[in-house]
Amino acid sequence: MADDGMLLNFEIPADAFTTPQTKFKGGRWKDRLTARKSAEYGRQKANERQPPPQESTQTSESHQHARPVKRARTGDTGAANTAFSNNGDFVSSLFTYNPTSKAPIESTPTEEVNIEPSNAPLADDETAKFTTLGLSPTLAGHLLKKLDIKAPTGIQRKAITQLCKDDTDAFIQAQTGSGKTLAYLLPIVERIATISRQMKDAGQDFNRHSGLFAIILAPTRELSKQISTVLDSLLSCYNWIVTGTVQGGEKKKSEKARLRKGLNILVATPGRLADHLNNTETLDVSMVRWLVLDEGDRLMELGFEQDLQKIISVLNLRSRKKHETTIPGLPERRTTVLCSATIKSDVEQLQSMSLKNPISLAVDASENTGQSAGEENNFSAPAQLKQSYAIVPAKQRLVTLSAVLKQTFKRKGSVMKCIVFISCADSVDFHFEILTRGGKKDRAEGDSEKTDAHSMDRKPGKPPPKKPGSIPQGNTISETRTQGRAAFFSKDNPVQVFRLHGSLQQATRTSTLKAYTKCEEPAILVCTDVASRGLDLPNVDLVIEYDPPFSKDDHLHRIGRTARAGRDGRAMIFLQPGCEEGYVEVLKEARPRNLTRHDADELLKKGFGNSKGPEESDNSWEVRATDWQLGVERWAIDNPKHLDQAKRAYQSHVRAYATHVAAERHIFDMQELHLGHLAKAFALRDKPGSIHVAGLRPGKDSGNKSKQVRGQKRSAGRTEKDEDVAAETDATEARRKMQAMSRAMGGASEFNLG
Known part of the structure; x- marks a missing residue:
């Protein structure tokens, strides 16, 4: 046959004889077509990363000008970027498609500068002794010999001198950890002890029936309990002065019996005291001569304004009652006396409501922070506190927290106590279970039971057998396990983990704080802001703000749990790349002497790096970090209870994220929050739109099941970029639903109250 000049191109794919073709069976034909196209798209992308084959010299000019092969992305190799799990489901990688930081990296000084503590006791000289401030030798000697308090702090020197001398109202403002509790307790104890001596000299007996002379109001039950403990330690040298507490969470009947017997000093929460003023006739407040409002800003934030107005009006009215005996x-x-670490509009409102011609007692700014005396200093932290912030993408939040804790407690005895602040109660429960996963109740009691580290390798669909009478997850009010051993530490270096939030029963909260305080092993307290105000927890070396605070004042009180009374301390806050980096300017408003920056890769290398030597590959820390994350995800999938808990924590966190104060809402912008990446920080592999918790949203608990099935089949062959694009599309609808839920629940609700 003669050549007619036609050229037939029988070109076939280069991988036609090398790559096995996947056969898709079952299901609808549309689903099979979608899965097949997704698989072909994945092979095409894989081929683009291969180097181009050597072209023949007979290639036409049109082939010579073809589109160049796409450059391979760096960091896509290695086990750390595995995109599929054992059963073929898509698993998003920790180290790809993460947003990068927009702020330039600032150089930090390498040399450590010795900074004088701003809240330490004064030098031990004649002018800084308790006896020179107006205290009796008995009380001053008790402070020195029994409580080992040798010298007062700056605010204590001013407050004790003023309150022991005059009967004028006072406003005490000082840094956290500077000893405000002793600043108002010591003058009250001294004045009442003086009254008791004068009564004995006049031939009168002083006892619990002599009258109620002082009331101290605190915003939280934990703080009122702590004040009562400090007061009892002071009164051990005056055992005839009787104290007591009334607070929410306890039986009113027992409190009424306590009030009926008689008290000289009462520590209370505002709500319960207002209730007793209405319903307890034996509560006589006509001789109350000292009223203390501790943590005034928190009293107003928690909505105690009406209770405080009622208490003050009742005290004013009944103080006019005439007694037969003088x-x-x-x-x-x-x-x-009004105490507050910050001055805000609501504190000024409380001041005008409760104080008359008050004297302001505060340590000069030049003494504490180096500021000029006339410069405003409403937001400051102890000067010796070393502060830092970590820029961590949403995907890597959970694994980075684990890395920081591993590095913190790596050397036994280097750090004793750590507090991790989280935004809401559901998230506290989830992270507590993550840190102690595999543990049992008897392990929390000190048994040497081996941690069930292999539980992560259990096959999906085979959850462990349930114990009879076990409490379902999510019912945090009834659950009592608040202590466990950290799962990622050995027996030679045990670390205890505690959890605390406002949804626990009061007896559980009190016992948890007591156990954490007295724990002799290194310990981690995972908690909400319920533990951020006024609590003096000993030996706290590190505070981690895993979730940013809802206001800068909350940040001040959180980090104030460390670096107390002149001791050293560290504080770290987690921020996401993007708009959240604007919070660094808020941190700088306090003019910290030490503020350093950390990146997620830096923290992960320290936590998951090779400690035995440099013989491993450079990306070995990525492999270990990814294995840890996948193990957590398998742990959640293996047990429906854990999975439900993760979903509750995720949804509660998103709702709490929308409750930041208006002035900082541009920093914590819901529109910039990547819900798909955030779900991975809660060990979830579902799309944001598919995350539902039964019972949380009545009538919309599970959605259309057929759509969920089709969505799972469509995602079977996706690449990671497709998954992230789909997650972002789902995030828009999920974000709108979350905002509507937050508005329906009244904004802040319980998520920022703990």
Whole structure:
């Protein structure tokens, strides 16, 4: 046959004889077609990363000008970027498609500068002794010999001198950890002890029936309990002065019996005291001469304004009652003391409501922070506190927290106590279970039971057998396990983990704080802001703000749990790349002497790096970090209870994220929050739109099941970029639903109250 000049191109794919073709069976034909196209798209992308084959010299000019092969992305190799799990489901990688930081990296000084503590006791000289401030030798000697308090702090020197001398109202403002509790307790104890001596000299007996002379109000039950403990330690040298507490969470009947027996000093929460003023006739407040409002800003934030107005009005009205017997040394008027670490509009409102011609007691700014005396200093932290912030993408939040804790407690005895602040109660429960996963109740009691580290390798669909009478997850009010051993530490270096939030029963909260305080092993407290105000927890070396605070004042109180009374301390806050980096400017408002930056890769290398030597590959830390993350995800999938808990924590976190104060909402912008990446930080592999918790949204618990099935089949062959694009599309709808839920629940609700 003659050549007619036609050229037939029988070109076939280069991988036609090398790559096995996947056969898709079952299901609808549309689903099979979609899966096949997705698989072909994945092979095409894989071929583009291969180097181009050597072209023949007979290639036409049109082939010579073909589109160049796409450059291979760096960091796509290695086990750390595995995109599929054992059963073929898509698993998003930790180290790809993460947003990068927009802020330039600032150089930090390498040399450590010795900084004088700003809240330490004063030098031990004649002018800094308790006896020179107006305290009796008995009380001053008790402080030195029994409580090992040798010298007062700056605010204590000013407050004790003023309150022991005059009967004027006072406003005490000082840094956290500077000893405000002793600043108002010592003058009250001294004045009441003086009254008791004068009564004995006049031939009168002083006992619990002599009258109620002082009331101290605190915003939280934990703080009121702590104040009562400090007060009891002071009164061990005056055992005839009787104290007591009334607070929410306890039986009113027992409290009424306590009030009926008689008290000289009462520590209370505002709500319960207002209730007793209404319903307890034996509560006589006509001789109250000292009223203390501790943590005034928190009292107003928690909505105690009406209760405080009622208490103050009742005290004003009943103080006019005439008594048949006169008490020598009892002042004519009542002294009201307001304490707060910050000055805000609501604190000024409380000040105008409760104080009359007050004297302001505060340590000069030049003494504490180096500022000029006339410069405003409403937001400051102890000067010796070393602060840092970590820029961590949403995907890597959970694994980075684990890396930081591993590095912190790596050397036994280097760090004793650590507090991790989280935004909401559901998230606290989830992270507590993550840190102690595989543990049992008897392990929390000190048994040497081996941690069930292999539980992560259990096959999906085979959850462990349930114990009879076990409490379902999510019912945090009834659950009582608040202590466990950290799963990622050995027996030679045990670390205890505690959890605390406002949804626990009061007895559980009290016992948890007591156990954490007295724990002799290194310990981690995972908690909400319920533990951020006023609590003096000993030996706290590190504070981690895993979830950013809802206001800068909350940040001040959180980090104030460390670096107390002149001791050293560290604080770290987690921020996501993007708009959240704007919070660094808020941190700088306090003019910290030490503020350093960390990146996620830096922290992960330290936590998951090779400690035995440099013989491993450079990306070995990525492999270990990914294995840890996949193990957590398998742990959640293996047990429906854990999976439900992760979903609850995720949804509660998103709702809490929308409750930041208006002035900082541009920093914590819901529109910039990547819900798909955030779900991975809660060990979830579902798309944001598919994350539902039964019972949380009545009538919309599970959605259309057929759509969920089709969505799972469509995702079977996706590449990671396709998954992230789909997750972002789902995030828009999920974000709109979350915002509507937050508005329906009244904004803040319980998520920022703990």
